[in-house]
Amino acid sequence: MTMGSIVDVVIANVKEKNGEASLFAQAVEEVLESVEPILKKRPDLVDSYVLPLLVEPERIISFRVPWVDDEGVTHVNTGYRCQFNSAIGPYKGGLRFSPEVSVDEVKFLAFEQTFKNALTGLPIGGAKGGADFDPIGKSDMEIMRFCQSFMNELYRHIGPVTDVPAGDIGVGKREIGYMYGQYKKLTNRVEGTLTGKSPVDGGLVGREEATGYGVVFFAREMLAYHQDDLTAKEVVLSGYGNVAWGAAKKLNELGAKVITISGLEGFIHDPEGISGEKVDFMREIRYGDKTLADFVEKFPSATFYPNEQPWHVSGDIYMPCATQNEIGQIEAEAIAKSRGQYIVEGSNMPLTREATHILKVAGKMIAPFKAANAGGVACSVYEMAQNASFIPTAEAQVYAQLEILMKNIHQTCVEVCEAYQLPYDLNVGANLAAFERVAEAMLAQGIV
Ligand code: GLU
Numbered sequence: 118m119t120m121g122s123i124v125d126v127v128i129a130n131v132k133e134k135n136g137e138a139s140l141f142a143q144a145v146e147e148v149l150e151s152v153e154p155i156l157k158k159r160p161d162l163v164d165s166y167v168l169p170l171l172v173e174p175e176r177i178i179s180f181r182v183p184w185v186d187d188e189g190v191t192h193v194n195t196g197y198r199c200q201f202n203s204a205i206g207p208y209k210g211g212l213r214f215s216p217e218v219s220v221d222e223v224k225f226l227a228f229e230q231t232f233k234n235a236l237t238g239l240p241i242g243g244a245k246g247g248a249d250f251d252p253i254g255k256s257d258m259e260i261m262r263f264c265q266s267f268m269n270e271l272y273r274h275i276g277p278v279t280d281v282p283a284g285d286i287g288v289g290k291r292e293i294g295y296m297y298g299q300y301k302k303l304t305n306r307v308e309g310t311l312t313g314k315s316p317v318d319g320g321l322v323g324r325e326e327a328t329g330y331g332v333v334f335f336a337r338e339m340l341a342y343h344q345d346d347l348t349a350k351e352v353v354l355s356g357y358g359n360v361a362w363g364a365a366k367k368l369n370e371l372g373a374k375v376i377t378i379s380g381l382e383g384f385i386h387d388p389e390g391i392s393g394e395k396v397d398f399m400r401e402i403r404y405g406d407k408t409l410a411d412f413v414e415k416f417p418s419a420t421f422y423p424n425e426q427p428w429h430v431s432g433d434i435y436m437p438c439a440t441q442n443e444i445g446q447i448e449a450e451a452i453a454k455s456r457g458q459y460i461v462e463g464s465n466m467p468l469t470r471e472a473t474h475i476l477k478v479a480g481k482m483i484a485p486f487k488a489a490n491a492g493g494v495a496c497s498v499y500e501m502a503q504n505a506s507f508i509p510t511a512e513a514q515v516y517a518q519l520e521i522l523m524k525n526i527h528q529t530c531v532e533v534c535e536a537y538q539l540p541y542d543l544n545v546g547a548n549l550a551a552f553e554r555v556a557e558a559m560l561a562q563g564i565v
Pocket of ligand 1: 494
């Protein structure tokens with residue numbers, strides 16, 4: 118079969134099986150379309166089994182998660198773990214607790230995680246999981262009971278060299294702690310089967326900051342490539358969760374100015390900049406102790422825009438750090454007209470395919486999430502190493518390794534574009550470099 122046609126056939130099959138409008142089909146199409154230069158040079162990959170195997174998860178587990186609320190009422194949620202690809206290492210990826218979590222969502226996230234993890238250069242395969250559970254408004258005891266019930270099933274599918282879950286939206290060190298506690302209770306083993314733990318129970322100092330810091334280090338590399346830097350850049354940021362918080366901290370440290378944050382309920386615009394105690398306040402909003410309205414009350418320079426997102430605010434850098442597809446056609450058109458030249462993806466797949474197209478046509482530079490936010494999962498591997506070796510890693514060492522790693526990922530994307538004689542395009546570079554690594558390993562391992 119020719120290269121064009123096998124890619125088309127594989128994409129058509131994925132659409133037929135998963136639905137044209139599925140997140141999974143969107144992700145598969147985006148990756149496979151950009152790996153065509155590799156397939157032209159490597160007919161063995163076209164004729165081999167790699168592509169059809171690559172778009173089918175190795176395993177998906179779906180399970181019942183029953184729990185009892187503080188009033189004694191029973192609830193039942195659905196839990197998932199999608200173990201997508203183990204060609205280069207044990208399954209690795211986060212768990213997401215959010216009402217919209219579905220098979221489609223975990224499949225897309227696990228597929229993308231496979232490539233993100235490959236880009237780190239570390240030996241980790243791709244996975245993702247979670248539950249359609251809404252942690253917002255739940256008491257601490259309800260969260261604990263839910264996490265324990267979730268682990269009552271998940272524990273039999275994971276392990277330090279099998280599958281190592283971590284956090285994602287709605288899952289931070291508190292939830293990981295409760296799940297880890299239950300894992301130890303059930304298995305009687307103290308081992309690094311979950312990452313993103315608190316440093317008090319085996320977690321890596323700096324893991325919480327790592328994803329957001331890594332996003333900013335990557336942005337710095339992209340700007341440097343264009344003889345630019347972060348000094349005094351106004352950043353339109355979305356989200357107030359873990360990634361947004363870490364990014365805001367590091368942006369301030371490196372001399373940029375964060376002017377927005379957001380949640381599903383709306384966004385805050387603060388022209389004086391969101392730094393210092395305002396960044397600390399983001400944590401309180403994330404954990405449900407405070408709201409965006411409270412932010413405005415405490416910091417009068419800020420304005421709250423309910424039920425809106427910040428993409429029409431003028432800035433130099435746009436940094437989506439909330440969730441997938443948060444920038445669609447309308448938002449991309451607003452950014453395309455702005456003075457901003459850079460879009461740095463902090464959340465997983467924040468741009469629709471249409472939005473990416475509009476922004477590329479407008480000549481904007483995009484840092485793709487699978488490269489830009491890979492610092493989080495890389496630091497999870499440092500946590501695995503710390504747990505396996507029983508030797509703690511110092512915070513300064515974590516950040517030093519993270520800076521080098523983000524520099525290397527950017528360089529890898531640049532070099533692969535050069536090797537295929539393509540112009541600088543980080544989306545294409547990230548997909549090509551990651552695909553090469555995963556596909557070679559799959560080819561070596563045969564039809565399994
Ligand atoms: N959920 C994070 C991500 O999207 C972290 C995954 C991990 O540390 O395993 O990469």
